[in-house]
Amino acid sequence: MAAIYSLYIINKSGGLIFYKDYGSAGRMDTNDSLRVASLWHSMHAISQQLSPVAGCSGIELLEADTFDLHCFQSLTGTKFFVVCEPGTQHMEALLKVIYELYTDYVLKNPFYEMEMPIRCELFDINLSLTVQKERVALLGR
């Protein structure tokens, strides 16, 4: 069934601040994930320039043979993107929920420095709960 492969969060300058993979397919080591994140940041920025219509907000969905990539950019430039199986439903909603978890458990944490890698226990716990719920919901359909 449809499943999530991995989740990335990149800060406004393109640096990777959070990476989590949920399957054995496409597991990457730290350096590769950093490279991929900054690659995506650049592609996202270039796509905004390439658009024939003014006011483009960048790539939201990338569909390939073996995976889909959904991207959500917040108003502050922080990007959340998830790599999943082709045809997975409700990824947009999932990204919005993850954004809410980010604002709650990362931004309200006094020990988190802005734009630095995320090391917040509560964020990890709640993220696992959310993805777990999502997985159960997807299997159910």
Added chain:
Amino acid sequence: MIGVGKIKQYSNVLDKPLSKGKQEVSLSAFAFLFSELVQYNQTQVDNIAELERRLEDAGYAVGARVLELLCHRDKGNRRETRLLGILSFVHSTVWKVLFGKVADSLEKGTEHEDEYMISEKELLVNRFISIPKDMGTFNCGAFVAGIVRGVLDSAGFPAVVTAHFVPMEGQQRPRTTILIKFAEEVLRREARLG
């Protein structure tokens, strides 16, 4: 016109009656403000013990004022003179006003006569805070411990109050315990009162 009531105009703001105040405050607003308080104090200190002390002092100021307000507003200007009375006041009334619910439990310490514990599954101030591993046993609940100390001190029950994480089996997050250790004179007075 006959029968129309006139709203009393107060010339001095100190004469106005104390209002109930807004019952609901934004949790997010408080969380950000508290986060900023912790961050500000972190820049001013060198070690964790000092940071805890500062948070406690900030809470102490809140506690002293909260006692005055609640005595006037909720208790009709009556004063608590017994130990259990002031403890249940803190456990229910103060908690209800500050955090919207009564505290989870109030227990008497088994090892020492002068120790009491107020437990909470998760303190409201700690809801969004994850302590990094290298800060050891630091607990932002020191702010709440300071509030309790402020209330007890101003009511005439001097005590040492600290906040601790107590790991629970079967639960990922530890519960928080506010440990209250009363001064000698309080116990002596309590014994005298019978």
